Amino acid sequence: MIRKIWRNLIFFRPQKVTVVIPVLNEEKTIGKVIKLAQQSRFTDEVIVVDDKSEDRTVEEAIKNNAKVLTSNIVGKGSSMKIGMEAARNEIIVYLDGDIDNYELDVVKHLVQPIFNNECDFVKTTFNREAGRVTELVAKPLLSILFPDLAAYSQPLSGMIAAKKEILKKLDFENDYGVDVGILIDAYNQKTKIKEVNIGRVNNKSKPWQELGKMSREVSMAILKRAETKKILNLDELETMNIIQNEMENSINASIKHLNKLIIFDMDETILMGRFIYETAKKYGFESSITDIITKNHEPYIITKLIANLLKDMDLMQIYEIVDRIKIVPDLERIIKILKNRGYIIAIVSDSYNVVTEHIKKKINADISLSNELEVKNNKITGEVTIPSYFIRKDNSFCSHSICKSNAVKYLTEKYNIPTSNIIAVGNGENDICMVKMAGIGVSFCSSNKLLDNIADKIIKKQNFKEILTIAR
Numbered sequence: 001m002i003r004k005i006w007r008n009l010i011f012f013r014p015q016k017v018t019v020v021i022p023v024l025n026e027e028k029t030i031g032k033v034i035k036l037a038q039q040s041r042f043t044d045e046v047i048v049v050d051d052k053s054e055d056r057t058v059e060e061a062i063k064n065n066a067k068v069l070t071s072n073i074v075g076k077g078s079s080m081k082i083g084m085e086a087a088r089n090e091i092i093v094y095l096d097g098d099i100d101n102y103e104l105d106v107v108k109h110l111v112q113p114i115f116n117n118e119c120d121f122v123k124t125t126f127n128r129e130a131g132r133v134t135e136l137v138a139k140p141l142l143s144i145l146f147p148d149l150a151a152y153s154q155p156l157s158g159m160i161a162a163k164k165e166i167l168k169k170l171d172f173e174n175d176y177g178v179d180v181g182i183l184i185d186a187y188n189q190k191t192k193i194k195e196v197n198i199g200r201v202n203n204k205s206k207p208w209q210e211l212g213k214m215s216r217e218v219s220m221a222i223l224k225r226a227e228t229k230k231i232l233n234l235d236e237l238e239t240m241n242i243i244q245n246e247m248e249n250s251i252n253a254s255i256k257h258l259n260k261l262i263i264f265d266m267d268e269t270i271l272m273g274r275f276i277y278e279t280a281k282k283y284g285f286e287s288s289i290t291d292i293i294t295k296n297h298e299p300y301i302i303t304k305l306i307a308n309l310l311k312d313m314d315l316m317q318i319y320e321i322v323d324r325i326k327i328v329p330d331l332e333r334i335i336k337i338l339k340n341r342g343y344i345i346a347i348v349s350d351s352y353n354v355v356t357e358h359i360k361k362k363i364n365a366d367i368s369l370s371n372e373l374e375v376k377n378n379k380i381t382g383e384v385t386i387p388s389y390f391i392r393k394d395n396s397f398c399s400h401s402i403c404k405s406n407a408v409k410y411l412t413e414k415y416n417i418p419t420s421n422i423i424a425v426g427n428g429e430n431d432i433c434m435v436k437m438a439g440i441g442v443s444f445c446s447s448n449k450l451l452d453n454i455a456d457k458i459i460k461k462q463n464f465k466e467i468l469t470i471a472r
Contacts, residue, residue, distance in 0.1 A: 015091065016044040017111050017161070020083030022076050023097035024051040024361070027060050030097045034064040037095060040107035045088055048097070049079035052323075054332065054362055057097075072316050073378065074358060075174030076158070077181075084167050091115075093161045103199040110161035110196060119194035121186045122161040125153040126201040137215045138180055138222070145226040149187055152195055155180050156218065159198065166191055176214040177221025184225045260342050261417050262471060263408065263434065265426040266349035266356055266370075269444050270363065272462065273325040275355050276306060282321060285309050299402045303350070303371060303384060311382030315354060315375065322358050331363055334464045338471055339364075343423075344415070348407045350430055352384070369407045398433045405433035423471055425464075426451065440470055 019037040023030055030048065037046050048061040049069045061068045069086060071079045084092055093110050095102070103109070113119050134156050143150035158179045170185040172178055186193055267274040280286040292305045310318075335345055346367040347356050354375065356368035371390075374383040389410035390402050397405040404426075412419055424431070424438035427446040435441030436454045443455035445462055452458050459466050 017042050017091045018045040018087035018089040019093045021048045021097045022079035025053045025055045026097040027056040029100045031060045031064045034066045047083045049083045077172035077174035077178040081172045090164045113194045119192040120163050121191045121193045124157045124159040133214045141222045176217040181221040260421045261344045262423040263346045269427045271325045307384035308382040310380045313380045315378045397437045405437045
């Protein structure tokens, strides 16, 4: 009799779940989200996976008794996977860390269908107007390529619940494509999926500068899975081209009111050092860089040969080197002030996109333009592409075959910003044309006399506060 009662107690024991919260700079809301997750009778573990936040997110998470992990690779997908692998329970709930108005029983809403054996994967819908990328990119692509998924009202929602055994089989994209990617993967594996309404949600809309990147990464996640399933054809690709044009029109409409831009070089301007030299010092190819620079004069060849020195390095090694290089003091505060004054913040560098995108996130810049280093399976292939916006055209400002001034011209045309409303900040020979072309050119801690001569403003101390005197 006692054994029977004990078996019944075990059978009816409430199942427990792990709540995983990927975060990046969410100090204002993360404490509230953790407390809400902990209030659920189903939750016995809350894991916060930090994507190298620059604010007090980690301190707030620890203060609220969450288990805190740090992602070694920047990106939401990596954080989601790390949280899943560390979870001690077999059912996992993912919540966004930037939402301050979840309903109190949101965890219950997400896991109840799984407990009731209605499904193995829960996708949320909520009472909020879908974003521009959802409406102009995700839904149209899904309706063409995966029509069964077009009915989901929020395919890019990151708030889901699933069995761990299902999640282990999914491919976590490490960018904006992660949420729609795992939805498609779950569907392709014939997982039982249910959509659950979790009420009204007020989450942060992406800034307009992110829409193009988000659109591209969401599209790539969907197209990659369509290619794997061999369901692409010419008509579908033409339809996608129309969608892309509509997305571009939407972005342009969003930015008409913005007309001031400040451009920063990265190496020895934002960073108190040069990425490639720090990498060479770490991995012992300093002499190879010297040979390449002394034996070649064409920028294209130099860029190609130096990129090949990075072959087989993984992204974690790259980020570790970048994070060791100090950023000019007080830059985050200065950028915040500049944004309040209506400036768009851009990084234009002859370094690599994996570096400039990382720095862009750290300093909260809006745009980064740089050479595109090829990465496959998180490893550098050694191949690099110099984007067309660096290449000389008939109406270019100077005669150089590759020049940052061409990138400045590209930005003026793309965002309809007059050159007179642009401030350009650089420190070296490669910045001369860009600084000269801008409405206000700034030489920052430079030893180049020509740059100092053509600059409108010379700053010799490693602090950008003097920028505020000219950026009105």
